[in-house]
Amino acid sequence: MYIKQKKRKKIKENNKKIRINNETTEEEKISSLVEPLIENMGYQLVRIKMIGGDHNILQVMAEKEDGTLAISDCSKISRILSPIMDIEDLIEDQYRLEVSSPGIDRPLVRIIDFERTIGLEAKIELSEMLADRKHFRGMIEGTQDSEVLLKMEIDGYDEPQIIGIPFKKISSAKLIMTDDLIALANNN
Template structure:
């Protein structure tokens, strides 16, 4: 079964569980590492998730996956927080991140850069505006949303 299909099926099985546990889905990853398959479900909530949240979701999701059995091969299920460098995937993720320090990678260079790290100053469904430092000077770039390959919160050093 294609990885994309597995992720779609798992997402549909996961959403009602997350809603009942009052947490949100950040991302689902299904990939092979070494000789083993891993199904990773990243969850979050305002104030962050704790081990009890992850355990509760893991137990319920594991039972549901055993019932439906959508994955034909053996795999390891991991439910965890997305961490400090949470990915930004959905418009709501970007909207929540306005004013925060982010890292954005692009498909193609823009203004001489293939990635930007700085404050997400603004976001709408067409573009993300990032304020970043280059040689001590604060600059601003408007990045078309369809040019973004990946985005995440970042830790500023």
């Protein structure tokens, strides 16, 4: 971890939709099938997740370009994906298909997600240690050079500092439910 002090170059536009690579092999196969189908329908794939337990659930999170997704959109995506998933037979066991929006306290899985949520508070977990820690919490300040910029309290400094967290080290990230986030959601 280091404190950002110099101006750095912006992330290329075509790299902004790359997702955090924490998908299982099964989820990667499903993503490679589902993503082009969803994009052809005018949506963006946010995340694919297999949730095990008594009943397996294939969770498909998607959104429109503006970050919204109505129930009718979920139904439309589900009607297209369901028969294709049955034909491709990528999942061995029985499962239930669940299509949803990312929600108000959404997971942040793409660089563009961090750029759209500048000024909001997030919790970020890393796959490996950075400055003797794996957990970070702070205000999203933007992205630069394949890093997420987070403004947070750091021991030894009087004021919050902006740090750079390498995108490739992030294992999970999500918005934290705050009054600001709720107010923003109510205004949209």
